[in-house]
Amino acid sequence: MQTEHFYYDNKTVKRFAYAVLFWSIVGMLAGLWASISLFYPSINLGLPATSFGRMRPVHTNAVIFAFVGNGIFMGVYYSLQRLCKTRMYSNLLSSLHFWGWQLIIVVGAITLWAGKTSGKEYAELEWPLDIAIAVVWIIFGVNMFGTILKRREKHIYVAIWFYIATWVTVAMLHIVNSVELPVSMWKSYSWYAGVQDALVQWWYGHNAVAFFLTTPYLGLMYYFLPKAANRPIYSYRLSIIHFWALIFIYIWAGPHHLLYTALPDWAQSLGVVFSVMLIAPSWGGMLNGLFTLRGAWDRVREDPVLKFLVVAITCYGMATFEGPMLSLKNVNAISHFTDWTIAHVHIGALGWNGFLTFGILYWLIPRMWNTPLYSKKLAESHFWIGTIGIVLYAVPLYWAGFTQSMMWKNFTEEGQLRFQFLETVTHIIPMYVTRSIGGALYIIGALIMVYNLRKTIRQGHFTAQELAEAPALPAAETTHGRTYWHRWIERRPLQMLVFSLIAVAIGGLIEMIPTFLVKSNIPTISSVKPYTPLELHGRDIYVREGCYLCHSQMVRPFRDEVARYGEYSKAGEFVYDHPFQWGSKRTGPDLARVGGKYPDSWHYNHLLDPTSMSPGSIMPNYGWLFDTELDTLRTPGMIHAMQRLGVPYPAGYAAEANGDLARQEAAIRASLKGDKISTGANKEIVALIAYLQRLGKDIKAAPKEQTAIKDGGALMGN
Amino acid sequence: MSVIILLLAASIFVALIFLGLFLWSVKNRQYDDEFSPPRRILFDDEKK
Numbered sequence: 184m185q186t187e188h189f190y191y192d193n194k195t196v197k198r199f200a201y202a203v204l205f206w207s208i209v210g211m212l213a214g215l216w217a218s219i220s221l222f223y224p225s226i227n228l229g230l231p232a233t234s235f236g237r238m239r240p241v242h243t244n245a246v247i248f249a250f251v252g253n254g255i256f257m258g259v260y261y262s263l264q265r266l267c268k269t270r271m272y273s274n275l276l277s278s279l280h281f282w283g284w285q286l287i288i289v290v291g292a293i294t295l296w297a298g299k300t301s302g303k304e305y306a307e308l309e310w311p312l313d314i315a316i317a318v319v320w321i322i323f324g325v326n327m328f329g330t331i332l333k334r335r336e337k338h339i340y341v342a343i344w345f346y347i348a349t350w351v352t353v354a355m356l357h358i359v360n361s362v363e364l365p366v367s368m369w370k371s372y373s374w375y376a377g378v379q380d381a382l383v384q385w386w387y388g389h390n391a392v393a394f395f396l397t398t399p400y401l402g403l404m405y406y407f408l409p410k411a412a413n414r415p416i417y418s419y420r421l422s423i424i425h426f427w428a429l430i431f432i433y434i435w436a437g438p439h440h441l442l443y444t445a446l447p448d449w450a451q452s453l454g455v456v457f458s459v460m461l462i463a464p465s466w467g468g469m470l471n472g473l474f475t476l477r478g479a480w481d482r483v484r485e486d487p488v489l490k491f492l493v494v495a496i497t498c499y500g501m502a503t504f505e506g507p508m509l510s511l512k513n514v515n516a517i518s519h520f521t522d523w524t525i526a527h528v529h530i531g532a533l534g535w536n537g538f539l540t541f542g543i544l545y546w547l548i549p550r551m552w553n554t555p556l557y558s559k560k561l562a563e564s565h566f567w568i569g570t571i572g573i574v575l576y577a578v579p580l581y582w583a584g585f586t587q588s589m590m591w592k593n594f595t596e597e598g599q600l601r602f603q604f605l606e607t608v609t610h611i612i613p614m615y616v617t618r619s620i621g622g623a624l625y626i627i628g629a630l631i632m633v634y635n636l637r638k639t640i641r642q643g644h645f646t647a648q649e650l651a652e653a654p655a656l657p658a659a660e661t662t663h664g665r666t667y668w669h670r671w672i673e674r675r676p677l678q679m680l681v682f683s684l685i686a687v688a689i690g691g692l693i694e695m696i697p698t699f700l701v702k703s704n705i706p707t708i709s710s711v712k713p714y715t716p717l718e719l720h721g722r723d724i725y726v727r728e729g730c731y732l733c734h735s736q737m738v739r740p741f742r743d744e745v746a747r748y749g750e751y752s753k754a755g756e757f758v759y760d761h762p763f764q765w766g767s768k769r770t771g772p773d774l775a776r777v778g779g780k781y782p783d784s785w786h787y788n789h790l791l792d793p794t795s796m797s798p799g800s801i802m803p804n805y806g807w808l809f810d811t812e813l814d815t816l817r818t819p820g821m822i823h824a825m826q827r828l829g830v831p832y833p834a835g836y837a838a839e840a841n842g843d844l845a846r847q848e849a850a851i852r853a854s855l856k857g858d859k860i861s862t863g864a865n866k867e868i869v870a871l872i873a874y875l876q877r878l879g880k881d882i883k884a885a886p887k888e889q890t891a892i893k894d895g896g897a898l899m900g901n
Numbered sequence: 902m903s904v905i906i907l908l909l910a911a912s913i914f915v916a917l918i919f920l921g922l923f924l925w926s927v928k929n930r931q932y933d934d935e936f937s938p939p940r941r942i943l944f945d946d947e948k949k
Contacts, residue, residue, distance in 0.1 A: 266942060339931055340938055348919065355915050359907065379904035386908050406942065415939030423932060430919055434912045447902055651945075754902075 187335070187655050190648035191264045193551050195277040197645065199257035200548065202285060203540060204633050206253060209292075210245030211626045217242050218619045221770065222612050224803045232296040234803045236729025240307040241295045246532065247305065247395065249288045254540040255399040256284070256323070259346055261547060262406040263327065266343055268336045268653040272329025276322050283319040287312055299369035302726035302762050303380075305388050306360050310371045313361040320357065324350050335653045341422040345402030348430045352394040360387035366824045367817070370723070374828060377757025378445055381765055385440040393433035396531065397499075400539055401426075401468050404496065407539075408472055411488045411546050417474035425467030432461050439510035442519065443739040444765060445754040451512070458510035465503035472496040487562035491542030494570060498534025502527060520735055520769040522611070523584030526577040533573045533625055541565070541632060548636050552643030561635045569628035575621030579614035587611055587769075592743040600746055604772040609799045708755035711881040713830045714874070716818050716840040717847045721874025723821075724867055725764065728805065735766035736775040736878065749776035749879065756882060759830050771802060776879030783851055784858035786872045808868040813848075815841050815865065847873060 217238040220226045227234040264271055271277050291308050294300075300307040308316070327350060331343065360383055363371035375383050409416055416422055438446060438454025473496055476483060483489040505527050509518050518524060549556045556562060590607040594600060714722060725731070738744050740751040752775050757763055766773075781789075788795050791809060793802035819837040826832050851869050855862060862868065926932070 265945070336941075338934070338938055338941075339926070340942060344926075347922070351918055352915055355911055359911050375904055378902060382902070383904055383908065386912075409939065409943060413943060415943065419935040419939050420932075423935075427919070427923055431916060434915070450902070450905065 184654045184657060186652050188650065188652045189270050190650055192260070192271050192274065192277060192647075193645070193649055194647045195271065195281060196257055196261045196547070197551060197647075198281050199253050199260060200544065200551075202253040202281075203250060203257055203544065204636065206245055206249035206288065207537075207540075207629050208626070208633065210242060210250045211622070211629060213238055213242035213245055215619065215622050215626060218615065218622055220803065221801055222615045222619070224801050227803045229804060229806060231298060231728070231807055234728070234805075236732055237296055237298060237300075239729060239732050240300060241292055243305060244291055244295060244307065245288070247391070248291070250540070251396060251400075251536050252284065252288075254536070254543070255349075255395075255403070256280070257547070258403040258407065258543055259327065259399065262342060262403065263330055263346065265651075266336065266340045266406065267330055267334035268651070269330060269334050272326050272333065276326040276329075280319060280322050280326060283315070283322065287315050287319060290315075294369060297369075298727040300727060300729065301363065301371060301373065302729075302731060302764065303360070303373060303384055304767060305391055306357075306384070309369045310361070310363055310365050311368070313357070313363070316357060317354075317361075320350075320354055324354065335656055337656060340405070341416075341419070341426060342402040342405040344423075344426050345398045345405065348426075349394050349399040349402070352390060352398075352430070352434070356387045356390050356394065359383065364824050364828055366820050372824055372828060373762035375763075376759060376761045376828070377763050378754045380760070380763040381441055381444065381446060381757075382438070382450065384763070386434075386437040389437040389440060390434055392531075393436070394430075396536055397433075397465075398430065400499075400536060401429075403539065403543060404468070404472055404492070407543050407546060408475055408492050408496075411486070411492060411542070412476055412479050412482065414475055414477075414479055417471050417477065421467055421471050425464040425471070429461070429464035429468070432457055432464060436461055436510070439515070440767070441765075442510070442512050442515040443741070444737050445752050445757065447754075455510050455512060459507045462504060462507045466500060469496055469500035469503070472499075487556075487559060487566050488542050488546045490563070490566045491538045491545065494566075495535050495538035495542060498530050498538065498573070502531035502535060505530065516739075516741065517588045518584060519739075520767070520773075521584035521588050522580040522614070522768075523588075524767065526580035526584065529576050529580075530573070533569075533576060537625070538569065541569070541629075544632065544636060549639055549643070552640055552645050554639060554643030557635050557638035557642060561631055565628040565631045565635070568624050568631070572621045572623075572625030572628060575624060576618050577621075579617040579621070583611040583614035583618075586614075591747070592741070594743070594746075600743065604747070604769075605797050605799060608770065608801060612801075707758060708753065708882060711756055711758065713759045713825070713832055714877065715847055716822060716844040717870050717873045718877050719821050719825070719874075720813055720815075720818070720844070720867075721870035721872070722764075724808065724871045725874055726762075730774075731764040731766045733766075733768065733770035733802070735769050735773045737765040738773055738775045744773070748773050750882065752879075753882065756879070759825075761825065761828055761830075774875065774878055778876050778878040778880035779883075782858065783854045783872050783876065784860050786875055787855055787860055787862070787868065790868060790871065805868075808871060809862065809866055811867045813865050813867055813870055815844060818844060 216226065216233070217235055220235045220238065224235075227238075231237060260271060260277070287308075291312055294309060294312070295307060299309050301309055306313075327346065331339070331347075362374040364374060365371040373380055405416060405422060435457035436454055438450050439458045440454075442451050442455070444451075473493070476489070476493065479489075483493055508514055509524070509527060545556060545562055587607045587610070590602045590610065591604075593602055736752070738748045738751045745751055752765075756775075757765075785796055789797065790805045792804050793800040818840045822832055822837040822840045826837070848865065848869050851872055852862060852864070
């Protein structure tokens with residue numbers, strides 16, 4: 184067995200590390216901006232790009248795909264080569280992967296600021312970028328699997344299993360969730376609608392948490408923690424067991440985002456059960472990590488890298504206990520739509536993902552530049568400032584979440600709601616201020632890190648290609664005696680993978696094709712009709728401005744919600760919503776039944792200056808809607824697309840749609856005129872008013888129409 | 902709700918891939934030695 188010499192590629196690791204540092208600051212600043220706008224709405228400067236509705240998706244995409252994404256790639260490219268004792272499979276693919284990913288991020292940020300959004304949370308990027316993401320992900324996969332296949336270490340360490348699971352599942356999630364029909368270069372409508380879209384979106388969304396924010400980072404933990412502590416993992420067996428358990432259970436937890444909504448009860452319960460079961464494999468990971476430091480805790484006291492890793496793993500444990508608790512229906516009834524959810528997210532994001540990334544950077548950069556860290560003291564300062572930042576971020580939001588929920592549910596002795604919605608918002612403003620201070624501290628810590636690492640880089644010398652040696656793998660293992668036929672494929676993992684995929688794909692196709700040829704599965708309430716062309720335009724504007732980020736459209740079957748908003752939402756009301764817009768948060772009131780509640784002039788004034796109708800409101804002004812023309816040339820394309828997605832507009836309606844649009848538009852302008860408001864023809868504001876005035880009205884149609892419901896089960900949501 | 906058929910198909914598809922990989926890993930004797938791997942990774946192979 185001869186020893187082979189080869190070089191590890193550190194150059195790609197370096198590039199990804201620089202990207203992590205850059206995007207961490209950009210992404211967190213976007214978040215800070217968004218958080219400040221909640222108590223100081225004028226920060227949006229009266230511009231569309233800087234309003235909360237557009238800033239928030241820039242923030243989430245930047246921190247998840249740019250910060251965590253590049254963090255994953257940095258860690259994978261470093262650890263995979265060394266665990267496999269081989270160089271990355273292809274230099275070209277490494278370059279394409281890096282530059283392709285950064286290009287997606289930059290174009291993504293620009294398009295999101297420009298309002299090109301699909302309106303699906305954590306999947307806002309429009310269809311050209313969805314295709315680009317798939318291409319770059321495949322490039323990454325080929326590079327990663329190629330490296331594994333040419334490994335000189337036969338044993339596949341547990342971290343690599345986490346990377347494999349990440350790659351496979353993210354590919355599946357992204358493809359299924361991105362099924363959409365383009366209507367223009369930067370606009371598409373999701374193939375799924377209403378309840379269906381909600382389920383797909385949160386099957387995707389929760390698994391994005393699972394397989395983008397969790398599994399790759401557990402993989403990184405299993406490599407970088409032992410290396411940094413110079414101690415073996417506490418229990419290798421536990422790592423294997425919790426890995427397989429985690430990846431099988433996680434996929435089913437998605438419905439916990441849809442508790443007490445119009446999703447069928449049995450689907451909700453399934454999500455609850457699997458979410459609670461998830462505590463075990465998640466804590467398997469946390470305990471394995473923390474116990475690895477048995478006997479090394481004195482070193483945690485001295486080493487900032489270990490401090491970051493310990494807090495990261497602890498936050499992982501906290502978040503993976505809190506998550507299942509929030510999945511219990513009785514807890515969720517209080518927490519859903521409140522800031523408690525945001526607090527929970529940021530324990531995981533700032534604590535687990537952020538601190539693990541920082542720990543890895545502090546360990547990796549000195550190593551690759553062959554020099555000690557420039558200042559251990561600055562790293563310690565970063566640690567403490569960042570930790571205090573996390574606490575000041577989360578605790579105020581716990582307080583705000585509870586407070587707001589209790590206020591929503593508060594009744595007087597006479598049975599009236601005690602608080603107006605707006606009162607519940609103004610009451611928690613101090614918590615929003617404190618949260619922003621926490622976030623700012625966290626960013627200051629990160630800036631200290633950037634400075635510290637920059638000084639470290641400048642004092643060191645970088646090894647772009649690291650010489651290493653390892654014996655080649657022995658040739659194919661000898662077998663003794665007769666072997667059965669299956670052995671042929673077992674020794675060829677790649678062929679096994681391909682044949683398994685073919686076998687399963689055939690099964691999958693046989694299942695799926697008949698289902699989609701049978702259209703009758705969609706529940707209908709006969710009084711629910713498609714949106715008019717003008718309302719469709721208004722809906723596109725609603726999606727573009729990110730209204731769903733502050734306003735939900737889902738009245739839950741609770742006494743306080745029915746009292747405040749009206750009849751609770753039924754599945755059949757959303758059948759034409761491509762995409763669904765139930766929302767996840769109520770910074771503003773629910774809008775599911777806002778149709779007809781206020782006159783057109785109220786909406787006009789409110790969107791121009793919310794404080795004129797709601798004194799103390801934190802909603803930004805939407806002045807540009809009053810000057811921008813509606814692009815009615817798009818109307819036939821929009822109607823046609825909706826028809827292809829199954830919305831029952833009459834045949835040939837695309838040609839007549841603009842006629843109906845003009846009539847409805849004139850009627851609204853006339854009603855505004857009646858309230859002494861005159862507005863130019865064909866402005867976007869009229870379309871948005873039309874959409875808002877339609878919400879929730881259909882099921883209030885004449886009672887005798889309801890006997891025409893095709894299937895009695897439809898109202899129960901099926 | 903018929904979309905759940907698609908989600909089930911996709912999830913089971915991925916789960917079957919994982920099952921296949923798991924069975925392969927056991928048959929490939931990946932877990933026969935639980936002592937060495939956590940210690941092996943602590944050693945670097947750079948030529949100093």
